[in-house]
Amino acid sequence: MFVAAYLAATASVAHSDLGVQSLVLVAAVFGILAISLDLVAGMLGLYSLGQGGFFAIGAYFTTIVVNTLGWNSFLVLLMVLLIAGLIGLAVGAMSLRVSGLYFAITSFIFTLVLTVLATDLKITGGLQGLLGPAFPDFPEGLDALGTPVAWCVMLALLLCVGFVWSIRKSPLYPVLLSIRDAERFAEAAGVRTSLIKIGVFGVSAAMAGGAGWLFAFLGVVSPGQFDWAVSLNILVMVLIGGINTTLGPVIGAAFVSMFPALVNINPWLQEMAYGALSILAVTLLPGGVMSLLKRVSAFGEGAAPEPAIAAVDRTEAPVEASVFRKFASRSAGAAQAAGPEPEYAVECRGVRFTYGTGLMVLRNVDLAVRRGDIHGLIGPNGSGKSTLANVIAGRLQPLSGATLIKGVRVDGASPSKRAKLGMRRTFQAAELVRELTPIQNVMVGLFTLKPRIIPRAPFWPFLPSGRRDLAWMEGRSREALEMVGAGAWVGRAVGDVPHGVEQLTQLASVCVAGPDIIVLDEPATGLSAREVDHLAGILSELKAQGVTMIIIEHQTRFLFPLCDRVTVLNAGEVILTGTADEVRAHPVVRQVYLGE
Amino acid sequence: MLQFVVSGVAIGAVYGLIGMALAITFYVTRIINFAQGQMMMATVMVTAEISAAGYPTWAAALLGLACACILGVLSYLVAVRPILALNRFSFGWLVSTLGFAVILENAAAYIWGPTSQAFPPLLQATSFHLFDAVLTGQQLLAIVTAAVLTAGFELVRRGTLFGKIGMATAADPEMATAVGVNTTVVAIVAFAASALYAGVAGLLIGPTTFANPYLGDTFGTFGFIAMMIGGGTEKPIAAMFGGLLLGLCAEGANAMINSQASDWFPFLVLVVVLIVSPRGLFSAGSLFGLRARAVAPAQA
Numbered sequence: 059m060f061v062a063a064y065l066a067a068t069a070s071v072a073h074s075d076l077g078v079q080s081l082v083l084v085a086a087v088f089g090i091l092a093i094s095l096d097l098v099a100g101m102l103g104l105y106s107l108g109q110g111g112f113f114a115i116g117a118y119f120t121t122i123v124v125n126t127l128g129w130n131s132f133l134v135l136l137m138v139l140l141i142a143g144l145i146g147l148a149v150g151a152m153s154l155r156v157s158g159l160y161f162a163i164t165s166f167i168f169t170l171v172l173t174v175l176a177t178d179l180k181i182t183g184g185l186q187g188l189l190g191p192a193f194p195d196f197p198e199g200l201d202a203l204g205t206p207v208a209w210c211v212m213l214a215l216l217l218c219v220g221f222v223w224s225i226r227k228s229p230l231y232p233v234l235l236s237i238r239d240a241e242r243f244a245e246a247a248g249v250r251t252s253l254i255k256i257g258v259f260g261v262s263a264a265m266a267g268g269a270g271w272l273f274a275f276l277g278v279v280s281p282g283q284f285d286w287a288v289s290l291n292i293l294v295m296v297l298i299g300g301i302n303t304t305l306g307p308v309i310g311a312a313f314v315s316m317f318p319a320l321v322n323i324n325p326w327l328q329e330m331a332y333g334a335l336s337i338l339a340v341t342l343l344p345g346g347v348m349s350l351l352k353r354v355s356a357f358g359e360g361a362a363p364e365p366a367i368a369a370v371d372r373t374e375a376p377v378e379a380s381v382f383r384k385f386a387s388r389s390a391g392a393a394q395a396a397g398p399e400p401e402y403a404v405e406c407r408g409v410r411f412t413y414g415t416g417l418m419v420l421r422n423v424d425l426a427v428r429r430g431d432i433h434g435l436i437g438p439n440g441s442g443k444s445t446l447a448n449v450i451a452g453r454l455q456p457l458s459g460a461t462l463i464k465g466v467r468v469d470g471a472s473p474s475k476r477a478k479l480g481m482r483r484t485f486q487a488a489e490l491v492r493e494l495t496p497i498q499n500v501m502v503g504l505f506t507l508k509p510r511i512i513p514r515a516p517f518w519p520f521l522p523s524g525r526r527d528l529a530w531m532e533g534r535s536r537e538a539l540e541m542v543g544a545g546a547w548v549g550r551a552v553g554d555v556p557h558g559v560e561q562l563t564q565l566a567s568v569c570v571a572g573p574d575i576i577v578l579d580e581p582a583t584g585l586s587a588r589e590v591d592h593l594a595g596i597l598s599e600l601k602a603q604g605v606t607m608i609i610i611e612h613q614t615r616f617l618f619p620l621c622d623r624v625t626v627l628n629a630g631e632v633i634l635t636g637t638a639d640e641v642r643a644h645p646v647v648r649q650v651y652l653g654e
Numbered sequence: 655m656l657q658f659v660v661s662g663v664a665i666g667a668v669y670g671l672i673g674m675a676l677a678i679t680f681y682v683t684r685i686i687n688f689a690q691g692q693m694m695m696a697t698v699m700v701t702a703e704i705s706a707a708g709y710p711t712w713a714a715a716l717l718g719l720a721c722a723c724i725l726g727v728l729s730y731l732v733a734v735r736p737i738l739a740l741n742r743f744s745f746g747w748l749v750s751t752l753g754f755a756v757i758l759e760n761a762a763a764y765i766w767g768p769t770s771q772a773f774p775p776l777l778q779a780t781s782f783h784l785f786d787a788v789l790t791g792q793q794l795l796a797i798v799t800a801a802v803l804t805a806g807f808e809l810v811r812r813g814t815l816f817g818k819i820g821m822a823t824a825a826d827p828e829m830a831t832a833v834g835v836n837t838t839v840v841a842i843v844a845f846a847a848s849a850l851y852a853g854v855a856g857l858l859i860g861p862t863t864f865a866n867p868y869l870g871d872t873f874g875t876f877g878f879i880a881m882m883i884g885g886g887t888e889k890p891i892a893a894m895f896g897g898l899l900l901g902l903c904a905e906g907a908n909a910m911i912n913s914q915a916s917d918w919f920p921f922l923v924l925v926v927v928l929i930v931s932p933r934g935l936f937s938a939g940s941l942f943g944l945r946a947r948a949v950a951p952a953q954a
Contacts, residue, residue, distance in 0.1 A: 156933075159684075160887075162745070162748070163882060167921070167925060170921060171922075174917065174921050177917075178917065178918055290749075290752055293745075293748060293749065294749045294753075297745075297749050326763050326764040327760070327764065329756055329757075329759075329760040330756070330760045330761055330764070332753075332756065333753040333754065333755075333756035333757035333760070334753065334757060335753075336749050336752070337732065337733055337749075337750045337753040337754060339749075340737065340746040340749045341733075341736040341737060341740075341746070344740055344741070344744065
């Protein structure tokens, strides 16, 4: 129905006069550009001002090659997508070196440089620019449809909208948002964040290059149409329309690009009105037009009754062993075939680490965690517990020493590589995507379990396998959340749930993948006594399923009954490793940590 | 040979002042004010207008600076404060400061028309000889003013309590408020000071460029490049060094390649600098970024 209406509108545009056509088609091209920017800025949080540059590359390449070499326009499209995509991969790779504002600046300079090149090189026609090529005509029978270029542009826009809509409905979406808001969490779940960032950036650049290809057929191609002001305008379009929404960028593009035609006064006053409007839009409506529409539609339906805040007592439900068996260590069965399991799940030998200030934070730390054990790690603040956890998880690289997971040396491996070996970890301050629900956050933990999610993402709602896999992932996430006792909160956004539920969500996201080893960094922080008991029950059940755990904690009353062995750190050195009773009785430990 | 060094340093001083203006704003609020170039333009236009009306040059200059300061504070209250109040890490200011710049530039074009007007000379047309180079009085004034203002800023930043408050407000405004700092006042003073620096740059370059509403674009861009090359996002004084380097590069390119080279050569320098040292040449090595990666190499 929506598609039918859209096609009808396209037909009318294809038959209208040049003025209307030009207005609508330019707006549509900018709609595609805005969508390409939203892909990186809205979903990945990479504010790039480089769309103008890729747009320029597409337009100039098309114009020069089609006009001077006479190649087939559609062949040139493929080349443009490839070239813009490759350059996009290179620029995206820069985002790994510089983050946030600096990346915006770097991409801004990329566009600046391209504009200067376009102005000064002879082949690009200097400031005057070049006249774009003519779009190939329809074959004989289809002439009745009207101007071919109009159909091409509008169909391309529909394709891009569909592309982005499909990604939003796929499991890739929570993963992209987690890279934006909680990158460490995504990496710890096994997501290869760097590759995804670069890849998505390349796709966005290819899209912008494609928009340039379309633009070349609409008229003149000159540097003034691709400079940094245009890049910034595209960002304005995204922000005004609604960042991280499917239709927002298109609405924003329509508004910004048609504004001069609608407000036909003195050009200087017109610009001033535009400036004032953009300030108002961004200060009054940070969520853009789409947020306004959402509010209006919610108002129209009448406020949906707020689900009664379920009593926190729900977390008291007895922990069922049968549910846990579902998430049992995946390799428990597979390993039997592979040969004898290594005795130690995690080992550190002679690990030394410094943050670079000269102070040795970890001095020759030896740690041996037996398979199936719960191994506690205690010590005063500043003793290096979290640092050691980060070294084991792969976030920090030690100065010297070896780290082994299941007998395999993992010294330089990234957190996502270690996740492949069956290790997961939690963070002291839960890193989750606040605007998504707990189910969606937990789904990030399942990303590595289903094959080919990324290639399927652009078509997801249309693929039967997609619908099947999504249902499985949602079901499994829901079960994991119920298992940890957060079942009552699955529908709320994480930003709205209490702290205890955030911790449980984190735990669920870790358990859902059936890990062999879990590193927990102060899991009881901020939990009430009842919640702490519940957590202890969950961890005991996990151990019964064969999961090895390393737990950093200050709450010794919670920790000691759970642990098989405890390691005590003080000032970066291991004082003692032994059973809970041995540790409790040791004089040095009492002196530096437990108190006499 | 010495000639381009001398003129490079002189123009570099102007770029450096604008770069510092951007850096001072960034120092206290962590945003880049796209309207900074327009503050400079406003000073130039107002000074030209008032001087043409018959008033003495010094009065016109003071009024021009005052106008820039007012616009600076306005840009904070209208375009920056509402955005930061909502979300400290949002990028909405990219849009709102740009919108403000667009308003200022087109207002100026509307009021004065798009063509250039005369700007009063600040000094008599004197010139000095330094070995085989010629230095005009205007250029010498630019260098001296820049030196004074740069040194002054550093003194205030490091020596006075106000400077420290500025640093605190930038690092964590909520915490600063909790210890009794009025972050609004601090930000207003910072924006006014930035506008002042930009305005002074305008007064120094006005006699050469004349009064034109589109000055803000060009000089704003160069000031921005100066700040990025120097690393002024971490220490405002680095923006001045960046500006001097930029001026030298631009004039050097002019002298040694061809007279159009100063259009593109600075960008080449900027790209090289950013690839080699993304935080600028004179910045510290530590990671800054709004979303800094946690993986840190163990080596010092």
